Amino acid sequence: MGVIETQGLGKRYAGGSVIALEDLTVDLGGGVTGLVGANGAGKSTLIKILLGLLSPTSGSARVLGHDIAGGGAQIRQLVGYMPEHECLPPDTRAIDFVVHMGRMSGLPPAAARERAADVLRHVGLAEERYRLMGTYSTGMKQRAKLAQALVHDPQLVMLDEPTNGLDPAARDDMLGLIRRIGHDFGIPVLVTSHLLGELERVSDHVVVLDAGHLLRSEATQSFLGDTGVLVVEVLAVGPDAQARMGEALAARGLVCRPHGSLIEIDPTTAAPDALRDMVRDTAADLGLGLVRLQAQTGQLEDVFREEVAG
Incomplete structure (x- = not known):
């Protein structure tokens, strides 16, 4: 009961x-x-x-x-x-x-x-x-x-x-x-x-x-489960750090987009560890520091907005 x-x-x-x-x-x-x-x-x-x-x-x-x-x-x-x-x-x-x-x-x-x-x-x-x-x-x-x-x-x-x-x-x-x-x-x-x-x-x-x-x-x-999206934040060395990182990731075949000060990377066929290695190596090649590299989890507010819109 x-x-x-x-x-x-x-x-x-x-x-x-x-x-x-x-x-x-x-x-x-x-x-x-x-x-x-x-x-x-x-x-x-x-x-x-x-x-x-x-x-x-x-x-x-x-x-x-x-x-x-x-x-x-x-x-x-x-x-x-x-x-x-x-x-x-x-x-x-x-x-x-x-x-x-x-x-x-x-x-x-x-x-x-x-x-x-x-x-x-x-x-x-x-x-x-x-x-x-x-x-x-x-x-x-x-x-x-x-x-x-x-x-x-x-x-x-x-x-x-x-x-x-x-x-x-x-x-x-x-x-x-x-x-x-x-x-x-x-x-x-x-x-x-x-x-x-x-x-x-x-x-x-x-x-x-x-x-x-x-x-x-x-x-x-x-x-609030894992959305499959990877969230990346790079150390802001100059005003175009985020744009440079996003362009370099896209050049490697990743689907990504800016989200505020972050970069969101859509799920790919690559294994999670390989995807993280690719992000790390890209940042190193550009001389950028990685502040954050983590899986994106859902938020109740986002789910509510999607449900209402649907």
């Missing part, structure tokens, strides 16, 4: 003329699953349907074995949810808020306070837990939202755009926390983002949505 299973799931508005989700069928397991798509792709709609907060117009879904049609209350007891938008009461201390959320999830008072202290420490708010949340930075507010999603020891965590508004350092910290939840704590995570590169770093599985339609649902590594 999967953690999340959907079959032909759809959601339409305005009498059926506006598609939020269309015929979505996925089966998701443990670890970290990234739900990828531009704003308006249907990510938040899917999460709300899975939580039983929205009713689908077609299809079905099960979360942790519970049917969303009649099991919304049970699902919400078992799931930790971090919403995208601001939801924290500014005149409340983080410890009091997280304790309150724990009590609402059924924890007794002592257990709720103990769990609240633990999760606030895990998310990095141990020293600031007695401050009013209205005084928090954006990064601290996101951590408090994450803490309330974890306080009742959920069996699944759904995080809607958890890195929204964060600076690069805070974003890295949040992604590290997400990976810890999915791998160290062993809690399955469904995390949405429109920043595709983020999910490459933390997800085990990726679901790509576009305008409510499923484009792909696969293991992350299947998106």
Whole structure:
């Protein structure tokens, strides 16, 4: 049994003329699953349907074995949810808020306070837990939202755009926390983002949505495998170093092209080691230093762009 299973799931508005989700069928397991798509792709709609907060117009879904049609209350007891938008009461201390959320999830008072202290420490708010949340930075507010999603020891965590508004350092910290939840704590995570590169770093599985339609649902590594292209970077000795290297490689029969400061070489019939030797010898003949010579791996953003274009 999967953690999340959907079959032909759809959601339409305005009498059926506006598609939020269309015929979505996925089966998701443990670890970290990234739900990828531009704003308006249907990510938040899917999460709300899975939580039983929205009713689908077609299809079905099960979360942790519970049917969303009649099991919304049970699902919400078992799931930790971090919403995208601001939801924290500014005149409340983080410890009091997280304790309150724990009590609402059924924890007794002592257990709720103990769990609240633990999760606030895990998310990095141990020293600031007695401050009013209205005084928090954006990064601290996101951590408090994450803490309330974890306080009742959920069996699944759904995080809607958890890195929204964060600076690069805070974003890295949040992604590290997400990976810890999915791998160290062993809690399955469904995390949405429109920043595709983020999910490459933390997800085990990726679901790509576009305008409510499923484009792909696969293991992350299947998106990011070796493309067969060899990437070359030479030391910039003069303004034409890259052009000279590219022309010399082409003269040896290789299909290559510039890509920014790099040269991309298409796969050939030559063995990989022989191809690398040819590149090395060409650079030596031209008196150029090799900075980089490596296989090119795919990027989720490139795959997404190709899928949408197709």
